[in-house]
Amino acid sequence: MIYLILKALHIVAVMTWTGGMLLQACLLRTMAHRPLPLMPDERGVIGAAVRWDRMLIAPAMLLAWACGLALAIRGHWWMTPWLNAKLVLVLALSAVHGMQGGSLRRMLDGPARHPAAWLRHGAAVVLCGVTAIVFLVVLKPA
Secondary structure (H helix, E strand, O other): OHHHHHHHHHHHHHHHHHHHHHHHHHHHHHHOOOOOOOOHHHHHHHHHHHHHHHHHHHHHHHHHHHHHHHHHHHHOOOOOHHHHHHHHHHHHHHHHHHHHHHHHHHHHOOOOOOOOHHHHHHHHHHHHHHHHHHHHHHHOOO
């Protein structure tokens, strides 16, 4: 029963985290083409996204990591190639999440700056990463 609860929590956390990262990616892509400095309403939207990240998206990422590691321990999967590949991809997605959140915070703090050019493709990076992870988890290739 514990395994199923962990699995359900992991899935909900991953869905929340992924949705939040896609929201951040869309916002960064939209704001990348705006003239600087930001208008008050644009600052309000970015501020709301930063608060949403702190209250929901980052905790969902941490819960996904915690439940995922607990599942790996319970399943005795540490030496499996698919889990190692998944961990690399999840680490990369965690880094992308940090860069997206940092870019949004930098747009609010100090002189407004446009996000890094590659973050315009953040949604594609997130979707490709999540797709690869799902295939690894479902197929568990040797």
